[in-house]
Amino acid sequence: MTVEFRNSGGTAVRSGTITLGTHIIGLLGIDWATISxxxxxxxxxxxxxxxxxxxxxxxxxxxxxxxxxxETRVVAVDWS
Structure with a gap:
């Protein structure tokens, strides 16, 4: 999975984490589980x-x- 990060602030982002959620989707579109x-x-x-x-x-x-x-989606980004 490729994610683009844009820093629109006035100082550099020096550390942080991203949490990805991988959803397991059934044949009928039901979300059966999410693995973070x-x-x-x-x-x-x-x-x-x-x-x-x-x-x-x-x-x-x-x-x-x-x-x-x-399907993998970005759940959260935490930076400092």
Whole structure:
């Protein structure tokens, strides 16, 4: 999953985390489970600049039976 970060503030972002939520979606569109993972932000992000980072999201195959799929979304970003 690739996420772009934009720092529109006046100071650099020096640390932080992003929480990703991987949803296991059933054949009829029902969200059966969500698996969260937390990663470090790609810092520093200078003021008025942007950067992107790609993470590989893995889910055990037994969690995604035939006919189901996964969708990963950003749940939260915490920075300082």
């Amino acid at each position: 993972s937390t990663e470090s932000l790609p810092v520093p992000v200078a003021p008025t600049s942007r950067t992107s980072k790609t993470w590989t999201v893995c889910v055990d195959d037994w969690r995604v039976p035939l006919g189901m799929h996964i």
